[in-house]
Every structure is written in C-alpha cells, then in structure tokens.
Amino acid sequence: MQLFLDTTDVAVLKDLAATGLVDGVTTNPTLIAKSGRPMLQVIAEICAAVEGPVSAEVAAMDTAGMLDEGRKLASIAPNVVVKVPLTRDGLIATREFAHEGIATNVTLCFSAAQALLAAKAGATYISPFIGRLDDYGAEGMDLIVEIRAIYDNYDFDTEILAASIRNPAHVTAAALAGADCATIPPTVFADLFKHPLTEKGLEQFMSDWAKTGQSIL
Ligand code: E4P
Numbered sequence: 151m152q153l154f155l156d157t158t159d160v161a162v163l164k165d166l167a168a169t170g171l172v173d174g175v176t177t178n179p180t181l182i183a184k185s186g187r188p189m190l191q192v193i194a195e196i197c198a199a200v201e202g203p204v205s206a207e208v209a210a211m212d213t214a215g216m217l218d219e220g221r222k223l224a225s226i227a228p229n230v231v232v233k234v235p236l237t238r239d240g241l242i243a244t245r246e247f248a249h250e251g252i253a254t255n256v257t258l259c260f261s262a263a264q265a266l267l268a269a270k271a272g273a274t275y276i277s278p279f280i281g282r283l284d285d286y287g288a289e290g291m292d293l294i295v296e297i298r299a300i301y302d303n304y305d306f307d308t309e310i311l312a313a314s315i316r317n318p319a320h321v322t323a324a325a326l327a328g329a330d331c332a333t334i335p336p337t338v339f340a341d342l343f344k345h346p347l348t349e350k351g352l353e354q355f356m357s358d359w360a361k362t363g364q365s366i367l
Contacts, residue, residue: 152202152331153321154311155339158185160195162336167200174202176255176277176313176333178233179209190226197227205255205275205333207233208243216243224252231255231274236264241271248272255311262296269306275331280324281314290314294327302328318342 152173220232280290312324
C-alpha cells in the first residue's frame with residue numbers, strides 16, 4: 151500500500167519524507183489557502199522533495215478551463231498528477247487527460263457509482279473521502295469495499311486512494327479493504343509510528359538495560 155502525505159507544508163513533508171515511507175503527496179485548494187503561498191511555487195517545491203506522485207487540483211469548473219489548468223500544472227514536473235473534481239465536466243476532462251498521457255486523481259468521490267464512472271473515464275486515481283462520509287453519518291469505509299469489488303470485477307487499473315483520513319484506524323481499515331493508497335495528514339502519519347505498549351515496553355527494556363552496565367559498542 152502506498153502512503154501519501156496530504157499537505158502543502160514543505161518543511162513537514164521533508165521531515166516525514168526522510169523516513170523513506172512517504173510515497174507521494176496530495177494537495178487541495180484548502181491546503182493551498184492554508185499555506186498562504188503561490189500554488190505553482192508550492193507544487194514545484196513539493197515535486198522536488200518527493201519522487202512519487204504529487205496531486206495538484208484544478209480550480210476551473212468547466213472542462214475547457216480544467217484542461218488548460220491541468221496542462222499547466224502537469225508542466226511543472228513529471229510527477230504532477232492533475233486533481234479533478236468528480237463532476238460531469240471533470241470526468242470529460244479526465245478522459246481527455248488520459249488520451250494525452252496526463253495522470254489524474256479524481257477527487258470528492260462519495261459513491262461507488264461515481265467511482266465506476268471515474269474508472270471508465272480513465273482516471274489514474276480515485277479519491278473516496280472516508281472521513282467526510284463518516285461525518286455525514288455514513289460508514290465511509292464501506293465505500294472502499296464497494297469500489298474495490300467493482301474495480302476487481304472489471305479489471306479497472308484506476309487506483310483507489312483512500313482520502314479524508316482522520317486517524318490510524320482509518321489507514322488500517324483502508325489497507326484491509328484493499329485500497330491501493332491512502333493520503334494521510336501529517337499528524338495522523340506521525341501517529342502511525344506510535345503505540346502506548348511500544349513506549350511502555352521500550353521504557354522497561356531501557357531501564358533493565360541500564361542495570362546491566364553494559365555497552366554494545
Ligand atoms: C485528498 O486528496 C484530500 O485533500 C483530503 O484527504 C481531504 O481531507 P479532509 O476531508 O480532511 O479535508
């Protein structure tokens with residue numbers, strides 16, 4: 151399973167990427183706004199910091215505008231993935247990007263029917279928003295299960311990118327459900343390393359080791 155970081159904070163990204171465990175990055179207009187920086191510059195810096203796919207979202211609502219913006223974003227670096235909203239115009243643009251060899255991440259997916267259309271349009275990634283479905287009173291993870299079954303039934307190549315991840319349990323459940331990737335906020339990514347029993351066990355081991363008075367080197 152590939153683990154992406156959902157962030158526009160380049161310093162935080164570099165810190166976590168140093169672990170060698172970050173396979174890519176996703177961004178969205180809200181995260182760009184939070185960064186307070188010019189989007190094209192931020193995306194270029196992120197692309198230089200990671201070798202894997204970097205999703206950069208179009209802001210246009212119509213197909214022609216999405217195509218213009220997407221081509222510009224794709225020209226920033228070879229690892230840019232153009233993020234397109236799951237709308238009728240977005241899927242027409244997705245189909246054209248597929249013909250042009252430009253990778254796409256179809257975002258704001260909330261139903262299996264939408265995911266089916268995205269795959270038929272030739273999306274590289276589909277982003278089902280787990281946390282927002284949970285917030286809405288639905289069982290977000292069920293959507294990953296449904297999309298996995300549909301994509302496997304028809305051998306679609308579109309990769310399932312579990313998005314709107316809120317906690318480590320979401321990551322585990324998405325992995326169990328067969329998601330190809332998950333995009334994770336930095337705080338949740340940092341939490342993936344932790345378990346209270348790891349901390350407690352390590353404390354005990356270190357305390358016992360100190361009693362031996364030994365040194366390994
Ligand atoms: C994914 O590509 C989105 O940027 C992100 O996962 C949305 O998460 P949110 O629902 O926490 O805003």
